[in-house]
Amino acid sequence: MMMERFALRSRGLLAGVAMSALLAAPAFAVSPPDTLVEGFAIDDIITMDPGEAFELSTAEVTGNTYDLLVRLDLSDTSKVKGDLAESWTVSDDGLTYTFKLKPGMKFASGNPITAADVAYSFERAVKLDKSPAFIIEQLGISGDNVAEKAKAVDDTTFQFVVDKAYAPSFVLNCLSATVASVVDSKLVKEHVAAVKPSADYKWDNDFGNAWLKTGYAGSGPYKLREWRANEAVVLERNDNYNGEKAKLARVIYRNMKESSAQRLALEAGDIDVARNLEPNDLDAIAKNADLTTTSAPKGTVYYISLNQKNPNLAKPEVRQAFKYLVDYDAMASTILKGIGEIHQSFLPKGDLGAVDENPFKFDVAKAKELLAKAGLPDGFKVTMDVRTGQPTTGMAESIQQTLGQAGIKLEIIPGDGKQTLTKYRARNHDIYIGNWGQDYFDPNSNAQTFASNPDNSDSAKIKTLAWRNSWDIPDLTKETEAALLEKDSTKRADMYKDLQQKILDTSPFVIIHQQLEVAGLRKNLKDFKLGPSFDTNFVWTVSK
Amino acid sequence: MSVAENQATAGRGSARAVAILSSIGRFLVIAVTTYLGLLAVTFFIGRVIPIDPVLAVLGDRAPTAVVERTRREMGLDLPLIQQFYIYVKSALSGDFGTSVLTTNPVMSDIRRVFPATIELATLGTIIGAVIGVPLGVLAAVRRGSLIDQIVRIIGLIGYSVPIFWLGLLGLVLFYAKLQWVAFPARLDVVYEYTFTPITGFYLLDAAMQGQWDVFYDAYRHIILPASLLGYFALAYISRMTRSFMLNEMAQEYIVAARAKGLSERRIIWGHALRNAAVPMVTVIALSYASLLEGSVLTETVFSWPGIGLYITNSLQNADMNAVLGGTIIIGSVFIGINLLSDLLYRLLDPRTKAG
Numbered sequence: 027m028m029m030e031r032f033a034l035r036s037r038g039l040l041a042g043v044a045m046s047a048l049l050a051a052p053a054f055a056v057s058p059p060d061t062l063v064e065g066f067a068i069d070d071i072i073t074m075d076p077g078e079a080f081e082l083s084t085a086e087v088t089g090n091t092y093d094l095l096v097r098l099d100l101s102d103t104s105k106v107k108g109d110l111a112e113s114w115t116v117s118d119d120g121l122t123y124t125f126k127l128k129p130g131m132k133f134a135s136g137n138p139i140t141a142a143d144v145a146y147s148f149e150r151a152v153k154l155d156k157s158p159a160f161i162i163e164q165l166g167i168s169g170d171n172v173a174e175k176a177k178a179v180d181d182t183t184f185q186f187v188v189d190k191a192y193a194p195s196f197v198l199n200c201l202s203a204t205v206a207s208v209v210d211s212k213l214v215k216e217h218v219a220a221v222k223p224s225a226d227y228k229w230d231n232d233f234g235n236a237w238l239k240t241g242y243a244g245s246g247p248y249k250l251r252e253w254r255a256n257e258a259v260v261l262e263r264n265d266n267y268n269g270e271k272a273k274l275a276r277v278i279y280r281n282m283k284e285s286s287a288q289r290l291a292l293e294a295g296d297i298d299v300a301r302n303l304e305p306n307d308l309d310a311i312a313k314n315a316d317l318t319t320t321s322a323p324k325g326t327v328y329y330i331s332l333n334q335k336n337p338n339l340a341k342p343e344v345r346q347a348f349k350y351l352v353d354y355d356a357m358a359s360t361i362l363k364g365i366g367e368i369h370q371s372f373l374p375k376g377d378l379g380a381v382d383e384n385p386f387k388f389d390v391a392k393a394k395e396l397l398a399k400a401g402l403p404d405g406f407k408v409t410m411d412v413r414t415g416q417p418t419t420g421m422a423e424s425i426q427q428t429l430g431q432a433g434i435k436l437e438i439i440p441g442d443g444k445q446t447l448t449k450y451r452a453r454n455h456d457i458y459i460g461n462w463g464q465d466y467f468d469p470n471s472n473a474q475t476f477a478s479n480p481d482n483s484d485s486a487k488i489k490t491l492a493w494r495n496s497w498d499i500p501d502l503t504k505e506t507e508a509a510l511l512e513k514d515s516t517k518r519a520d521m522y523k524d525l526q527q528k529i530l531d532t533s534p535f536v537i538i539h540q541q542l543e544v545a546g547l548r549k550n551l552k553d554f555k556l557g558p559s560f561d562t563n564f565v566w567t568v569s570k
Numbered sequence: 571m572s573v574a575e576n577q578a579t580a581g582r583g584s585a586r587a588v589a590i591l592s593s594i595g596r597f598l599v600i601a602v603t604t605y606l607g608l609l610a611v612t613f614f615i616g617r618v619i620p621i622d623p624v625l626a627v628l629g630d631r632a633p634t635a636v637v638e639r640t641r642r643e644m645g646l647d648l649p650l651i652q653q654f655y656i657y658v659k660s661a662l663s664g665d666f667g668t669s670v671l672t673t674n675p676v677m678s679d680i681r682r683v684f685p686a687t688i689e690l691a692t693l694g695t696i697i698g699a700v701i702g703v704p705l706g707v708l709a710a711v712r713r714g715s716l717i718d719q720i721v722r723i724i725g726l727i728g729y730s731v732p733i734f735w736l737g738l739l740g741l742v743l744f745y746a747k748l749q750w751v752a753f754p755a756r757l758d759v760v761y762e763y764t765f766t767p768i769t770g771f772y773l774l775d776a777a778m779q780g781q782w783d784v785f786y787d788a789y790r791h792i793i794l795p796a797s798l799l800g801y802f803a804l805a806y807i808s809r810m811t812r813s814f815m816l817n818e819m820a821q822e823y824i825v826a827a828r829a830k831g832l833s834e835r836r837i838i839w840g841h842a843l844r845n846a847a848v849p850m851v852t853v854i855a856l857s858y859a860s861l862l863e864g865s866v867l868t869e870t871v872f873s874w875p876g877i878g879l880y881i882t883n884s885l886q887n888a889d890m891n892a893v894l895g896g897t898i899i900i901g902s903v904f905i906g907i908n909l910l911s912d913l914l915y916r917l918l919d920p921r922t923k924a925g
Contacts, residue, residue: 063759069883072627072671080629155639157632226639239673255672255679256883257875278759282873286738287754290746296753444888447630448622465631489634 057298060275062551062568065282065291066301069256075238076207077147078156082463082560083279085204087259089561090277092207092244093268095125095144095184096198098467103558104378104515106198110139110208110245110268111184114198120191120513127182131268133210134242134249139268141178146211148176148186150233158205161466165197166190169228192510193518195378199468204561209234210243217241247272247566256281261565272566273553292317292546298570299554300546304416308364311546319546322556323367325374326463326541327472328417330410330425332534334496336456338408343400345534349386350393352536353428361420362539369540371526372476376558377469378515379522385530393432405433410457411450413443418459421538425459453484453494461541462491467559469522470510476535477525478503495534502528590916597909601902608901609661609894613654616890626888627670657894666895671887676895679880684899685770686756687869687876691861693773693796698803699854705804706811710819711838721808728805733798737871740794752790754873761787795872799865803857810853814846821845848919855911859904 057063068083076088097109108114111125131139151159153169166189167175175187188197200206217237223230234243242250247269248261261277280297282288288300289307293314303311303319311317332339332348339345354368362368373380397403412422419440426436436457441449450458464471479492479499486493505525512518529535543556543563553567616623624641632640641647645656660667666676674682709721744750752758756772757765765784767775773792776785818824819842827837866878877896884892 058760061759069671072673080631155636157628157636159636160633226642254875255674256880280755280759280873281875282754284754284870284873287741287871287873290741291753294746294749294753296759442621442886444621444625444886445619447625448620451622451625451630463631487634 062274062277063297064279064299065288065297066279067283068279068281073239074253076204077151077154080157085561086563088204090248091246091250096202098202103376106202116194123186125184132266133245134264134266135213137210137212140181141184143211144184144208145176145178147208151205153229161200161203161205193512195515196468203466213243273569277565298548298551303546321542321544323375324541324543325559326461327537328461328539329535329537330459331495333455338406341400343396347393347396348536350389351428353388361417365542366539370537372472373469374540379469379519381526390431407435408456409437411439411446411455412459413446414440473506478506497534601905612894612897621888623888667891669892670889676892680899683877683880689771694799694861695858697800698807702804702807703811706808709812710815725805725809728802734867734871751794758787795868818842818846851914852911855907859907862903863900
């Protein structure tokens with residue numbers, strides 16, 4: 027009797043607890059009508075200062091919140107168009123670029139945009155000398171000469187002097203990189219911190235770097251309201267923007283790492299866009315009537331590379347044989363489906379002069395013939411460092427299987443991304459599988475790393491991908507440099523076509539595919555479009 | 571206890587105080603050695619892993635000159651012993667350095683992420699204890715019955731099912747299908763603008779500011795991950811309660827109490843459970859401590875910006891300052907909770923009163 031009463035009581039108690047724990051009234055989940063909410067893995071962001079940031083997620087934020095002198099023309103990405111600049115001229119000697127700014131523009135703070143702001147932006151980027159600064163420095167600009175090389179002639183005229191008669195397309199493309207974003211100098215100067223000069227850093231202040239890491243001093247269609255590391259980035263419409271105002275009042279990037287969680291939130295309507303979807307979730311979204319998907323090729327190529335320190339891999343026939351031992355078609359229809367397009371040359375589609383023909387097919391007989399010619403008819407043993415995760419692991423397994431058909435025994439050494447990269451950068455690998463995203467939207471960015479290696483010694487100052495694979499190529503290096511100085515865009519494009527052909531024929535790089543960026547979105551979203559690079563993933567045109 | 575016994579003449583109260591003080595002293599010694607060991611092990615693991623820490627700061631695309639300069643700035647060109655000395659010196663003054671990933675001082679990062687974990691773990695433990703203890707008692711009292719079997723199965727599932735799987739299942743059911751709970755995050759997007767946290771415990775902050783709509787929203791976000799953690803705590807707590815209770819129920823004093831004609835209810839609640847409560851405190855405290863370490867998988871699935879996610883993320887990016895700082899904070903909490911449960915044990919155990 028007692029026992030029963032106790033049991034009944036505790037049962038009632040349990041039910042009560044369970045009810046109160048779960049009973050939350052059903053609420054209709056939907057993101058606010060004036061806000062774009064994106065689920066996005068934004069944990070790579072380490073700074074919001076455009077002079078310092080070099081991460082992909084940050085590039086997207088910077089692209090939407092800052093203006094540049096010139097910006098990539100999305101209708102033809104081999105060209106640029108004016109952003110803050112109304113027009114520009116190049117002097118006959120090809121050294122002096124003069125930009126005329128549009129009149130009457132303002133920063134988000136309300137301060138006027140003048141040529142002095144542009145000059146200050148270049149000065150701070152070069153003097154800070156952070157990761158992306160080389161994009162400007164390679165034009166012959168340094169902390170010591172920036173004051174005379176990048177200066178304001180008057181309020182609306184900015185003059186930029188380079189050290190060689192580079193191809194104007196190259197210079198302008200460099201100026202369209204996020205590091206050349208124009209900051210509000212008056213606002214930044216209110217937040218500079220004093221620094222004690224040292225051998226590594228000669229200047230007496232930090233040019234507002236500490237403040238701009240989380241602060242904002244731009245003039246783009248959106249302004250940065252807040253970045254909380256690993257949590258969220260919040261953008262708000264900039265009512266002082268000099269062009270067409272953003273359609274939505276706010277954009278919120280929520281840090282979500284998990285593909286399935288992104289999919290659930292998208293299905294429920296809590297987010298409008300899901301940015302890191304794996305193939306199976308993408309499939310489910312494509313089938314959902316309320317949702318749709320979109321994709322765009324990005325400037326990142328995936329490749330395997332053969333270290334020339336390994337005597338077997340250094341044989342030209344072996345290098346060539348590897349290019350026939352990748353089953354491109356099988357990869358395209360399985361592990362790369364929806365996330366990559368087969369692409370075998372080093373310039374991503376959309377670059378000036380990019381070659382979009384893929385000459386290599388999986389061909390074991392041809393590869394065996396080449397191996398026999400190299401004196402290795404029975405194959406050999408070799409290792410490959412593979413970062414865990416997809417698509418690299420799946421690609422490596424496929425390659426392991428196809429290499430095996432020609433007698434090459436591949437041992438896969440799995441590792442964390444940073445770990446395999448550390449080994450690669452020290453040239454201690456046999457084969458490495460990885461990706462390379464171009465640093466700025468110009469063919470020189472990838473040409474310089476795949477097709478040039480000015481110094482193959484261990485103490486080299488410039489360590490390109492060719493260097494990482496000990497591929498000593500003085501002739502190609504000269505050709506890459508020459509392409510940089512070709513003024514005629516058509517001729518310049520032809521030179522890159524030639525370089526790509528030579529890399530296809532002789533290089534230790536087996537380039538496999540170009541990355542596709544995919545996103546899942548709610549159907550009520552209008553004009554959401556992914557750009558050819560992360561800093562052109564514009565959100566200001568989006569409406570609901 | 572020998573210290574306490576020797577000084578029994580000094581009176582019961584002071585004997586207990588001495589006992590407690592001596593146990594605090596013992597714990598301090600253990601704590602200090604544990605800290606130093608923790609520091610050394612974490613530091614050297616961080617330095618021998620084959621990952622270049624400069625990569626974490628600059629990424630793969632930085633030019634060589636910048637890489638070399640940054641290496642000097644980070645002091646990585648110094649001998650290892652010297653690096654360790656510098657680290658310990660600044661750690662002792664409460665400076666754990668700056669996190670590479672977030673660019674904030676590690677301590678301020680932890681102040682931000684730890685409340686999120688504490689809030690989740692506390693709610694989880696409360697759910698686990700409030701449901702787990704009665705379930706365990708019930709299973710013990712009705713040993714071998716259907717209820718006992720059900721409790722056993724609940725416990726088994728809790729032990730054996732991967733938490734991220736159960737988490738996703740929970741999301742699919744309660745969030746996607748039934749819409750009872752809110753999506754993975756701490757708050758809805760709309761409240762990003764109206765709500766400024768004070769302590770970092772959102773439920774508490776919302777209640778303090780009287781923003782009951784925010785409170786309700788925070789509740790809808792926390793309840794599923796907290797229930798999930800609560801379920802795992804429950805699995806453990808109910809099994810332990812059951813075995814403690816069975817142990818007590820077999821004692822002679824229970825027979826004596828029955829012989830005295832006490833009601834079964836009083837025997838169970840007033841006598842058996844009271845004695846079982848003593849070891850229960852340790853069990854609940856330990857399960858709380860393990861939840862405080864941050865359940866990485868739960869935090870990942872529910873996009874919960876807690877300390878587990880913070881440390882894992884830092885570790886994957888070779889952000890060693892953050893890993894070291896986080897490890898030491900968690901170590902402190904673990905040691906602190908052990909000390910606390912030991913003190914509670916002494917307060918609750920009737921034998922220490924008699925001593």
